[in-house]
Amino acid sequence: xxxxxxxxxLNNNKFAITAExxxxxxxxxxxxxxxxxxxxxxxxxxxxxDFQSASVKATSLALCxxxxxxxxQPVLQITGRDRNRIAIQGELLSAAHFxxxxxxxxxxxxxxxxDNPEAKPVFELDAIGILxxxxxxxxxxxxxxxELSPPFPQFYCGAVTSPEYSPIELELIQxxxxxxxxxxxxxxQGVFDIKTVEDFSNQTKDMNTNILIGIIPLxxxxxxxxxxxxxxxxxxxDNLIHLLEKSSNKTEEGIKIAADFIMELKDRKICxxxxxxxxxxxxxxxxxxxxxxxxG
Amino acid sequence: MVITKNKDYNEIxxxxxxxxxxxxxxxxxxxxxxKTGGEDQVVDLKKYLETxxxxxxxxxxxxxxxxFLLSKKELKELKDDLTNCDVVISMSCGNGxxxxxxxxxxxxxxxxxxxxxxxxxxxGIFEExxxxxxxxxxxxxxxxxxxxxxxKGLLNGPCGGAKYGKCEVNEENDCAWIEIYNxxxxxxxxxxxxxxxxxxxxxxxxxxxxxxxxxxx
Ligand code: SF4
Ligand code: SF4
Numbered sequence: 001x002x003x004x005x006x007x008x009x010l011n012n013n014k015f016a017i018t019a020e021x022x023x024x025x026x027x028x029x030x031x032x033x034x035x036x037x038x039x040x041x042x043x044x045x046x047x048x049x050d051f052q053s054a055s056v057k058a059t060s061l062a063l064c065x066x067x068x069x070x071x072x073q074p075v076l077q078i079t080g081r082d083r084n085r086i087a088i089q090g091e092l093l094s095a096a097h098f099x100x101x102x103x104x105x106x107x108x109x110x111x112x113x114x115d116n117p118e119a120k121p122v123f124e125l126d127a128i129g130i131l132x133x134x135x136x137x138x139x140x141x142x143x144x145x146x147e148l149s150p151p152f153p154q155f156y157c158g159a160v161t162s163p164e165y166s167p168i169e170l171e172l173i174q175x176x177x178x179x180x181x182x183x184x185x186x187x188x189q190g191v192f193d194i195k196t197v198e199d200f201s202n203q204t205k206d207m208n209t210n211i212l213i214g215i216i217p218l219x220x221x222x223x224x225x226x227x228x229x230x231x232x233x234x235x236x237x238d239n240l241i242h243l244l245e246k247s248s249n250k251t252e253e254g255i256k257i258a259a260d261f262i263m264e265l266k267d268r269k270i271c272x273x274x275x276x277x278x279x280x281x282x283x284x285x286x287x288x289x290x291x292x293x294x295x296g
Numbered sequence: 297m298v299i300t301k302n303k304d305y306n307e308i309x310x311x312x313x314x315x316x317x318x319x320x321x322x323x324x325x326x327x328x329x330x331k332t333g334g335e336d337q338v339v340d341l342k343k344y345l346e347t348x349x350x351x352x353x354x355x356x357x358x359x360x361x362x363x364f365l366l367s368k369k370e371l372k373e374l375k376d377d378l379t380n381c382d383v384v385i386s387m388s389c390g391n392g393x394x395x396x397x398x399x400x401x402x403x404x405x406x407x408x409x410x411x412x413x414x415x416x417x418x419x420g421i422f423e424e425x426x427x428x429x430x431x432x433x434x435x436x437x438x439x440x441x442x443x444x445x446x447x448k449g450l451l452n453g454p455c456g457g458a459k460y461g462k463c464e465v466n467e468e469n470d471c472a473w474i475e476i477y478n479x480x481x482x483x484x485x486x487x488x489x490x491x492x493x494x495x496x497x498x499x500x501x502x503x504x505x506x507x508x509x510x511x512x513x
Contacts, residue, residue, distance in 0.1 A: 085495070107455045110447055110465045123448040126455070129495050143495060162456045170477045173489050174453045180492060189456075232459045 004101045004156040005073050006045040009273070010185055010210040015266050016273030017294060018075060018187065018212060019285045020047045023058035029066055035282045040072040042289050045102050047075040047187070047275065051082060054114025061091055065098045075158070076100050079108025080125040085133065085143050088125060092137055096153030104158045104187065105130035105178075127159050128174075131181035158185040161211075162233035163200035165189075172203055179209055187275035189233035190216035192240055192257075194264055201270040212275040213265055217284055218254035221245045255284055259291030266292075297326040297415070298389040299422045300408040302337065305344045308385065311405045315382035318350050319374065320407075321396060322357035323388035329416060332408050333357070333387030341387065341407060353377045361392025368399045378402065430501050436488045438479035445472035451493045 009016040019039055021032055036046050046067055050060040064074040076095050078088065092103065107126040111119035125133060136143055140152040159178040165171035175186065191197055191213050204211060216234075218224050221244040224236040240257055247253035262274050278285050289295050312318065320338050327333025335357055342352045354377040358367050371378070378384075383403045386393040390410040397404040412424035429443045433451065443449050447465035454473035457464030463471045480486045 107448065107450065109457065112465055121448065123450065124498070125495065126448070126450050126452055128452045128492060132492075132495060160456065165456060165458075166461070167474065167477060169486075170454060170474065170489070171456065173486075174456070176490065177452065177492050230459075232457045232464055 004045075006075065006102050007156045007184070009044045013272075014044075016210070016212060017043045017289070018045045018047045018273070018275045019043050019282070020049060020275065020277045020279075021063070021282055022049045022052045022279075023060060023063040025055070025057045027058070029058070029063060032063065032282070033066060033070070035285075036067055036072055037070070038286055040067075040070075042286070042295050044273070045073045045075045047102075047104065048077060050077040050079045050106070050108070051114070054081065054109040054111050054116075054119075056114075056116055061095060061100075064095065064100050068098050068100055073102065074100055075102040075104050077104045077106060078130060079106045080123050080127070080130055081108030081111065082119075082122055084122055084124045085129075088130060088133055089137060089142050092134055092155070093148070093153060096137075096155070101154055101156050102158070103134055103155045104160070105134065105183070106160055128177050128181050131157055131159060131178055131183055135182040156184055157182050158187060159183040160188070161186045162189040163191055163196050163213075164233045164235045168203065175204065175207060175209075179207055183209070185210040185212060185272070187212040188214040190214040190227075190277060192216075192234075192236045192261070194261070194268075194270075196235070197265060197270050198268075210272040212273045213271045215258050215262060215274050215276045215288070217258040217276075217278050217281065217288060218244060218250075219281065220250045220254075251281075251284070255287050255291060258288045262288070262292040262294070297329060297413070297422075298391070299411045299414040299424070300327055300330050300332045300389050301411060302332050302387075302408055303406070305341065308341070308405070308407050309345065309348055309350075312345075312350065312383050312385075315403075316349075316351050317380055317382045318345060318352050318385060319377055319381045319383075320345075320352060320355040320385045321361065321387065322355070323361035323386075323392050324357050325360050325362075327361070327388045327392070327408065328357070330422065331420070333361075333392075337387060341385070353381055358388070358392075358396075361386065361388035362395050364395055364398065367395055371396070371399055430505070431496065433493065436491070436493070437476045438483060438485065438488075440472060440476045440479060442472050442476065445469075445475070451496060453489060 048060045048063045060077050064076045067074040105127045111121050134155045134157050137153050140148050161175050197213055221241045224241045227234040228236055244250055244253055265271050276285050322333040322338040338355045345352055358370050360366055385407050386396050386404055387407040393406045413426045414422045414424045417423055425444055426441055427443045447463050448455055458471035458474055461474050463469040
């Protein structure tokens with residue numbers, strides 16, 4: 001089995017880069033696969049969301065399989081919102097069959113925040129439970145203590161965290177539990193303030209884990225203000241909002257802000273890499289990497 | 297306590313169909329506190345049915361509707377009326393309705409909708425606080441129930457979606473896990489959150505549950 005490129009990068013203290021892509025709301029994967037093709041040589045993994053924002057889309061596993069078949073290593077996101085333990089274990093075994101090793105375990109947003117708010121939420125397993133499940137399968141048994149037929153799956157599991165969470169002490173306790181259950185890396189909610197990363201780096205130093213700081217390119221001052229008001233864990237500082245207000249090309253400005261931030265993170269060595277979430281504007285990821293000097 | 301609310305009288309009337317002779321049973325436990333099955337509510341419903349041409353033969357507020365043997369004894373007093381009656385209305389919780397129905401050889405209909413196990417905050421105000429999950433974890437959560445109060449029913453700490461301490465699912469609710477954390481902090485027991493709660497089994501609670509406490513000892 002090919003080793004996880006992401007795992008290798010993180011184990012060798014390379015500044016790792018992952019980018020997030022969402023499966024389409026429809027049946028045509030060509031646009032998203034095109035973006036992945038352009039990106040993949042510059043990133044350590046392409047991270048595929050699982051019904052992002054609790055909305056109906058093609059599945060994470062389907063796009064991950066398409067990527068894996070093209071030699072692009074994906075990170076399979078898997079949440080506890082829509083599947084009970086039987087479905088989650090089946091999904092993980094299927095992923096392993098297709099050579100997908102990187103798994104990101106999440107609790108998931110509530111269906112009421114998505115586009116089918118009438119759905120019945122599952123949440124039988126949370127992020128911690130899914131990590132435990134992956135670990136159990138790797139040992140050759142399922143959660144019902146039944147044996148699997150070999151070869152047993154090999155996963156490289158991660159989880160999410162939120163450096164702006166308040167109270168942060170509670171989030172740090174959650175991180176430690178996730179590490180105990182097998183999380184080898186964390187990707188964070190979008191961060192915009194270097195001071196937040198510095199503090200978080202100090203707070204998590206003893207955990208000896210890998211942290212990929214979340215990068216969300218801003219598209220407009222309105223988007224920044226909206227996220228500040230509504231999106232958990234997001235705090236865009238006022239000076240960035242002013243920069244966007246003054247700029248004549250707001251998308252370009254957002255790309256520049258993101259690229260500058262990545263360069264600073266890399267120079268200061270206060271995290272193990274970045275995770276870029278260009279929600280709905282995935283074409284911009286390449287531009288960000290280029291501006292940050294991470295191409296070529 | 298089991299919290300109930302009266303159905304619309306109109307709906308109760310409809311559930312009686314063309315049946316004429318009615319007996320109304322109340323319950324002096326939870327349903328009395330909720331004012332859905334005490335003396336006054338029984339009288340109220342009786343008046344309503346009589347103005348709608350029903351013949352309410354008798355009424356009785358049982359001591360504890362959901363106590364099989366006790367209700368059986370108390371219902372003996374209504375024996376004569378029961379033989380002529382078409383339908384019995386039970387103003388108790390859903391369990392009380394079924395207990396009465398198990399005792400009587402008669403059609404029994406509910407007057408109430410049963411809502412939740414909850415607390416009386418003050419007169420007329422009730423709040424849900426326990427989902428009767430069968431495996432109480434209040435001992436590790438500073439006596440705040442995450443099964444009920446966390447919108448995702450998470451057993452192993454918060455989801456990370458809270459903003460300004462409010463739940464991501466409903467901004468009007470405080471995040472249960474932040475409340476638990478704060479209360480544990482006051483009690484100097486935060487370490488209780490560090491232990492991973494094992495993946496729970498749902499096999500016991502997926503079909504009707506019963507216990508025999510006499511077997512233990
Ligand atoms: S954990 Fe909550 S739902 Fe379960 S028994 Fe205790 S109070 Fe009730
Ligand atoms: S915000 Fe808090 S209460 Fe709401 S679902 Fe998440 S953990 Fe539960």
